[in-house]
Amino acid sequence: MNQEFANTSGLLPQSLDDIIRLNRGQAELRLSRTHEIDALVGVVDSYAGVKDEIGNWRLVSFVDKLSKSTRVMLIGDSITRKHPTITSPLASIDLAHGVAKTVNGSIYKLGNRGYGEPSKDGLAFLCAAMHRWGNGRALGVPRF
Numbered sequence: 001m002n003q004e005f006a007n008t009s010g011l012l013p014q015s016l017d018d019i020i021r022l023n024r025g026q027a028e029l030r031l032s033r034t035h036e037i038d039a040l041v042g043v044v045d046s047y048a049g050v051k052d053e054i055g056n057w058r059l060v061s062f063v064d065k066l067s068k069s070t071r072v073m074l075i076g077d078s079i080t081r082k083h084p085t086i087t088s089p090l091a092s093i094d095l096a097h098g099v100a101k102t103v104n105g106s107i108y109k110l111g112n113r114g115y116g117e118p119s120k121d122g123l124a125f126l127c128a129a130m131h132r133w134g135n136g137r138a139l140g141v142p143r144f
Helices: 003-008 034-038 120-133
Strands: 027-031 050-064 069-078 084-086 090-094 099-102 107-110
Touching: 034 050, 034 069, 050 084, 069 090, 069 120, 084 120
Parallel strands: 050 107
Antiparallel strands: 027 050, 050 069, 069 084, 090 099, 099 107
16 A cells, blocks of 8 residues: 555544644634524524525534634535535524524525534535635644
């Protein structure tokens, strides 16, 4: 077996906790906790211009331990684009009407809810997103 290929299997994250591999005292990535979700629950008053529908969704929290801030993002499967997706941090989530609004003003329709850890594809997509956001390298996030 090719040694390079054999080592790539160790790069695939097995969970949200397995994504951040360096400087773990600075940041944490995990499924959102009830109090974090409750803080975002509210009415999203405009459904115009829905950007996408996200199925098999769950809420993921990026915790910056240095600034003591938490950003909650929606991760799941884009119904329109047919691949994993992740939103920018959420401003509010209206579970009664099945919509979420990001701090950037994008509106997402919520499809079926997922439970537990994101899929392997979702974890890989999250790794790529963290590199696009500029914090992947410092946190030892695998590259995809």
